[in-house]
Amino acid sequence: MKQQLxxxxxxxxxxxxxxxxxGKKEDFSDSIPIINxxxxxxxxxxxxxxxxxxxxxxHKMKYTLNDCYKRNDYYEAVFRSYExxxxxxxxxxxxxxxxxxxxxxxxxxxxxxxxxxxxxxxxLPNINNDYITLVFDVETGDYWAGTNIQSLxxxxxxxxxxxxxxxxxISYVEGYWEFPEYDNFYEYLASMDWLKESANDIx
Numbered sequence: 001m002k003q004q005l006x007x008x009x010x011x012x013x014x015x016x017x018x019x020x021x022x023g024k025k026e027d028f029s030d031s032i033p034i035i036n037x038x039x040x041x042x043x044x045x046x047x048x049x050x051x052x053x054x055x056x057x058x059h060k061m062k063y064t065l066n067d068c069y070k071r072n073d074y075y076e077a078v079f080r081s082y083e084x085x086x087x088x089x090x091x092x093x094x095x096x097x098x099x100x101x102x103x104x105x106x107x108x109x110x111x112x113x114x115x116x117x118x119x120x121x122x123x124l125p126n127i128n129n130d131y132i133t134l135v136f137d138v139e140t141g142d143y144w145a146g147t148n149i150q151s152l153x154x155x156x157x158x159x160x161x162x163x164x165x166x167x168x169x170i171s172y173v174e175g176y177w178e179f180p181e182y183d184n185f186y187e188y189l190a191s192m193d194w195l196k197e198s199a200n201d202i203x
Contacts, residue, residue: 028086029079033119035061038074040173041105041114054105057175069185073177077115080169081136084158085124085143091160092143101135101149113138113165113173116149127154138173139165 039058059074115136123134135144141158182188
């Protein structure tokens with residue numbers, strides 16, 4: 001009986017965490033596509049170009065509990081990017097452009113924080129089905145979409161005067177993500193005092 005309770009508790013928590021990780025929110029989350037990979041591109045250098053050291057990292061999304069637990073910074077980045085783009089779509093002015101990711105970074109050489117998402121299908125609803133790459137600018141709230149990072153043809157300019165850069169999201173892009181103490185999600189659950197106490201109560 002004790003073992004069955006543990007399994008039930010773990011299952012319930014697993015579903016709860018994965019739902020939160022997956023960004024399930026009625027107003028816009030159903031429109032979030034499956035993201036195959038998420039990349040961070042950042043630079044917080046000063047005015048002296050000799051001190052500027054850009055950084056980048058990429059994660060292949062697996063959509064498993066352990067992956068969500070270990071690299072929740074990437075899942076959270078996807079959710080928060082789409083929360084701005086889709087959740088506040090009325091604040092965006094859409095333009096046709098022709099940019100590459102390199103050009104975006106060159107235009108902001110002293111300071112930038114970009115999140116690049118490669119989707120399994122269309123990266124935005126009601127947009128050209130060939131556009132599977134989405135670039136979100138954490139600092140301005142702007143975004144670009146295209147067939148790949150070499151061909152970004154849609155520009156969504158954020159018109160929300162109240163937009164405030166997400167400092168936690170910026171820290172994720174900069175690599176300041178504290179890896180979980182435990183090796184996997186199940187070890188994390190097993191470490192919880194309340195879980196141990198619940199099992200003891202049944203004894």
